[in-house]
Amino acid sequence: MTIQTFAALKDYFSTPYEVLENLSLISDLKTYLIQQNSDAENILNLSRFAVNDTFVDLDFEIKKNDTICIIPPSSGG
Amino acid sequence: MTPFALSHPVVEVNTQPLTALPLNLVALLSVAHHPKAGAVVLFSGEVRDNSLGKQVDYLEYEAYPAMATKMINEIVNEAIIRWRLTFAIAQHRTGIVKSGESAVVVITTSAHRTEAYAANRYIIDRIKHEAPIWKCEYFTDGTKEWGGNCNCQKQTGDANKHIYEFDPQNAEK
Numbered sequence: 001m002t003i004q005t006f007a008a009l010k011d012y013f014s015t016p017y018e019v020l021e022n023l024s025l026i027s028d029l030k031t032y033l034i035q036q037n038s039d040a041e042n043i044l045n046l047s048r049f050a051v052n053d054t055f056v057d058l059d060f061e062i063k064k065n066d067t068i069c070i071i072p073p074s075s076g077g
Numbered sequence: 078m079t080p081f082a083l084s085h086p087v088v089e090v091n092t093q094p095l096t097a098l099p100l101n102l103v104a105l106l107s108v109a110h111h112p113k114a115g116a117v118v119l120f121s122g123e124v125r126d127n128s129l130g131k132q133v134d135y136l137e138y139e140a141y142p143a144m145a146t147k148m149i150n151e152i153v154n155e156a157i158i159r160w161r162l163t164f165a166i167a168q169h170r171t172g173i174v175k176s177g178e179s180a181v182v183v184i185t186t187s188a189h190r191t192e193a194y195a196a197n198r199y200i201i202d203r204i205k206h207e208a209p210i211w212k213c214e215y216f217t218d219g220t221k222e223w224g225g226n227c228n229c230q231k232q233t234g235d236a237n238k239h240i241y242e243f244d245p246q247n248a249e250k
């Protein structure tokens with residue numbers, strides 16, 4: 001699956017970021033990403049996950065072809 | 078794009094929620110006037126030349142356009158209904174914005190000023206805390222920092238629960 005990252009998260013995971021393992025839940029994806037880069041744990045804990053442009057909870061089941069975005073805390077304005 | 082007549086020529090005004098172009102506050106204000114509105118409030122969030130005790134060279138805004146556009150539209154529409162506004166618009170810059178320039182503008186209009194002020198503060202608070210838009214500060218010393226993050230969840234324990242500067246509950250009539 002391919003995920004999109006933004007802003008400060010791009011310092012840890014280039015975008016689009018390719019995940020080769022099969023993961024079933026968003027929480028699995030989060031755990032996987034922390035394993036890939038433990039320095040990102042803090043910002044991942046603060047980030048929201050969006051699937052097909054809608055925010056989802058950690059227990060959301062990932063389906064094939066879902067577009068997954070990781071949204072770090074907003075800092076607009 | 079909304080056409081409007083200024084004095085004679087019909088001018089196209091960019092009313093998109095996100096834009097890479099400089100915000101044209103005067104043009105946006107021109108489309109905000111409404112015969113039933115006795116109050117027009119314009120908030121412009123502008124780039125300061127200093128942050129974290131350092132001199133700021135410029136800011137660069139990144140957005141996730143699909144979600145940011147949708148969220149800004151939803152927030153504005155919610156405010157229009159909630160405060161029975163005659164008009165509301167919000168627009169945020171993307172890309173490089175220099176000090177003294179406007180990074181975000183919110184215009185609200187209503188019959189009387191209470192509603193326009195309240196709705197305006199509500200809209201800007203929610204955009205700042207919730208819309209997927211991020212600023213990176215570039216300092217004159219050559220350093221940069223992704224800055225000013227919403228960190229409400231350190232207090233609320235939930236990424237979707239925010240502490241707003243302005244509490245609309247207190248502004249209800």
